[in-house]
Amino acid sequence: MKAHFTRLVLFVITCLAGAAGLVGTATAGVLPEDRADLLYFRYDGGGVEITGPSVLVRKSIGEHFSVAANYYIDMVSSASIDVETTASPYEDERTQGSLSLDFLHGKSTYSVGAVKSDESDYLADTWFANISHDMFGDLTTISFGFKNGQNEVFRNVNIDGVKVNDPNFAEEMESKSYNVSVSQIITKNLVMTGQYEVITDEGFLRSPYRQVRFFIDPFTQDTQSEVYPNTRSSNSASVRAKYFLPYRAAVDAMYRFYTDTWGVIGHTGELGYVHPLANHWIFEGRVRYYAQTNPADFYQDIFPRADYANFMARDKELATYDAVTAGISATYEFKIDRFPWLAKGALNLRYDYMQVNYDDFRDARFSLGIYGVPPDDPLQPGTEPLYKLNANIIQLYISAFF
Amino acid sequence: MRIRGLILITLAVLSAGCSSIEPWVKPYDRENLADPIMAFTRAPISQDFLDHVFESREGSRGATGGGGGGCGCN
Numbered sequence: 001m002k003a004h005f006t007r008l009v010l011f012v013i014t015c016l017a018g019a020a021g022l023v024g025t026a027t028a029g030v031l032p033e034d035r036a037d038l039l040y041f042r043y044d045g046g047g048v049e050i051t052g053p054s055v056l057v058r059k060s061i062g063e064h065f066s067v068a069a070n071y072y073i074d075m076v077s078s079a080s081i082d083v084e085t086t087a088s089p090y091e092d093e094r095t096q097g098s099l100s101l102d103f104l105h106g107k108s109t110y111s112v113g114a115v116k117s118d119e120s121d122y123l124a125d126t127w128f129a130n131i132s133h134d135m136f137g138d139l140t141t142i143s144f145g146f147k148n149g150q151n152e153v154f155r156n157v158n159i160d161g162v163k164v165n166d167p168n169f170a171e172e173m174e175s176k177s178y179n180v181s182v183s184q185i186i187t188k189n190l191v192m193t194g195q196y197e198v199i200t201d202e203g204f205l206r207s208p209y210r211q212v213r214f215f216i217d218p219f220t221q222d223t224q225s226e227v228y229p230n231t232r233s234s235n236s237a238s239v240r241a242k243y244f245l246p247y248r249a250a251v252d253a254m255y256r257f258y259t260d261t262w263g264v265i266g267h268t269g270e271l272g273y274v275h276p277l278a279n280h281w282i283f284e285g286r287v288r289y290y291a292q293t294n295p296a297d298f299y300q301d302i303f304p305r306a307d308y309a310n311f312m313a314r315d316k317e318l319a320t321y322d323a324v325t326a327g328i329s330a331t332y333e334f335k336i337d338r339f340p341w342l343a344k345g346a347l348n349l350r351y352d353y354m355q356v357n358y359d360d361f362r363d364a365r366f367s368l369g370i371y372g373v374p375p376d377d378p379l380q381p382g383t384e385p386l387y388k389l390n391a392n393i394i395q396l397y398i399s400a401f402f
Numbered sequence: 403m404r405i406r407g408l409i410l411i412t413l414a415v416l417s418a419g420c421s422s423i424e425p426w427v428k429p430y431d432r433e434n435l436a437d438p439i440m441a442f443t444r445a446p447i448s449q450d451f452l453d454h455v456f457e458s459r460e461g462s463r464g465a466t467g468g469g470g471g472g473c474g475c476n
Contacts, residue, residue: 037445037446037447037448039447039448039451041451043455054447054450054451055447056446056447056450070447070450072450072451136425137424137425137428137429138425138429139425139426139427145467177464179464179465179467181467185427185432185435187427188427188431188432188433188434188435189434189435191435191440193442195465195466195467196465197464197465197467198464199463199464234462234463234464236462236463236464236465236466237465238465238466240442242440242442244434244435244437244439244440248437248439249439250437250439250440252442254466256462256465256466258461258462258463258464258465264461264462266460266461266462268460268462268466274439274444276439282439284444288456290456290459290460290462292460292461292462296461317458317459317460317461318461323459323460325456331444348445348448350448352452354455354459356459389459391459393452393455395448395451395452397445397447397448399445399447
């Protein structure tokens with residue numbers, strides 16, 4: 001970890017040294033455009049339904065400042081496979097508010113912000129800072145960012161039918177992120193971005209609810225709490241490119257490589273196509289493929305016995321699997337003559353379908369049953385069919401540009 | 403370690419010398435890049451929500467944020 005951090009610091013210093021010589025020749029950079037968005041979303045898959053609104057407003061103040069505020073609500077109704085096999089269905093609400101400020105000085109943009117997220121069993125406070133600088137005649141933009149998150153983890157229990165925090169359970173987790181990215185104009189039709197991010201977590205990193213299962217004998221199983229390490233460090237690197245086609249359309253591609261100290265290795269690829277039609281419509285299609293080729297070192301679908309190892313996990317997101325997400329969206333842009341202050345409005349509808357196929361996470365409902373009620377004809381532990389997850393994701397949002 | 407040092411020195415030399423590089427795509431040649439359809443993230447509110455979904459369903463995380471400054475098209 002120390003070597004990673006040292007490498008990052010050296011890289012940052014090196015790049016800043018190069019950038020420093022150019023600051024004096026800078027003219028003017030660009031702040032993000034003023035806009036307001038109102039989104040309604042719905043995620044429905046794997047027994048989990050999440051709906052909610054999100055509102056985002058961004059406004060410039062003078063020539064040098066821009067502020068952005070976001071308010072977001074997740075309303076969760078969960079009967080996921082983890083919940084069905086070892087817990088009770090629940091409903092919860094998460095609210096998140098964020099505020100950020102951008103300051104433009106010459107070719108440099110300095111950004112700071114804070115995010116606060118509250119739900120009944122998880123409180124998160126995050127702050128972040130970012131600096132980006134345009135150079136080489138604005139062909140290159142280099143950015144450095146840091147993020148720090150302080151999280152408090154609780155566990156809900158039912159006491160006399162009322163959901164309350166377990167008075168004997170309160171844990172903490174801290175997360176830090178170091179990020180560097182370079183955007184480069186390659187030709188008058190092609191732009192590319194490379195990004196590298198290190199994230200370190202320390203503290204309570206598992207779910208306070210999830211259980212692992214283990215064999216008592218080849219035909220019988222039982223469950224116990226997960227046991228996780230209290231640190232995790234990850235490295236991820238991505239490259240993205242976007243190309244303007246001769247008939248006013250755009251195609252883009254992304255690849256990301258991920259690895260962490262838990263042994264997880266992941267590959268993410270994405271392809272997108274944007275196609276305007278007439279003067280008012282923009283259509284977009286997108287496909288994302290995710291392959292997790294290595295599970296966490298301490299992940300197993302079913303352990304040979306109780307207390308089998310120092311660390312034990314059965315989080316399906318730490319298993320071996322792949323996922324495909326395909327989405328389409330339509331945008332209708334309009335102007336209203338009566339509102340001259342409105343530069344442009346847009347109505348947007350987006351639909352994504354996600355399918356996840358797990359290679360070593362079995363559907364334990366066939367042996368454990370649902371909510372403690374065993375199936376009529378239970379299967380032998382470890383012989384259940386592999387689990388699959390399908391999700392429908394809908395977004396409807398309206399945007400106003402000023 | 404030697405390779406890492408060489409890479410850093412090379413980056414430093416390249417960065418320091420770049421003030422003399424002429425931009426090979428002139429500002430008046432960036433009309434296509436400035437088109438809104440060329441933004442990596444056309445709607446941050448939508449992308450933030452989707453990033454949250456992907457972060458929940460994928461074991462990987464990080465390195466997918468915005469490039470941090472766009473294309474310098476204006």
